Amino acid sequence: MLLSPHDIAGDRADLQLLLNSFSEVQVQRPVPAKLGRAFRFWKATEAKVSTSGDVANAAAGKAVIHGIKSHPVLQSLTMLVESMALIISRPLFEQLRQHGEQTYPHECCGVLVGEFDELGDKTVKTVVRCGNTRTDSPHNRYHISPAELVRVQRESRLAGYDIIGFYHSHPDHPAKWSSTDLAEAHWTGCSYVITSVEKGRAVTTNSFLLLDDDQSKRFADESLELVLNIDERAAENAGN
């Protein structure tokens, strides 16, 4: 795919508009939803540039990316991204684990809806169950239909939230990402939660953060922070 200078200029203008919407104060404490959007936009632009076969335009694209990266909002985000945590309440945590038990021996899958906070952490507000469309191989593959994903995204935005991650189960396999999981993961900055289900019982649940470095996309281990409920953590932070 050839990248035209127009594509790059358009991306830069759009992202600049988004970044300009951050006020001075928000650079220190960025608004969560905007932060998530800016991060994904930046990464999508990078992906476009890196897949471009046009050398001249790729160089122009890299210059754009450099300009974007030097923006204070995204600079601070780059430093934060490696220490991100996924915060989830026990009831929601149990909900996604039970989903894996219910669909055993098939994989379950769903979407995590919530928000990015000012520290770069993500808090799950809702766990949305999705149907696994991979009926050809449901024991070791999962796929959420694009139509269902678009619906979840629309509904979460109406509620003031974002899609912050995805979850699925590994029936009788460890809670570690597979090469297929990585190949099929496209939401940079989002969490990918995997639960191992052994003989019908949910055992281990791990979270992985999808990153897209200059070289290639990869999963990083991400800490899962369990709280009794989300209000409990807010109270804790207020006390500190």
Ligand SMILES: [Zn+2]
């Ligand atoms: Zn998997």
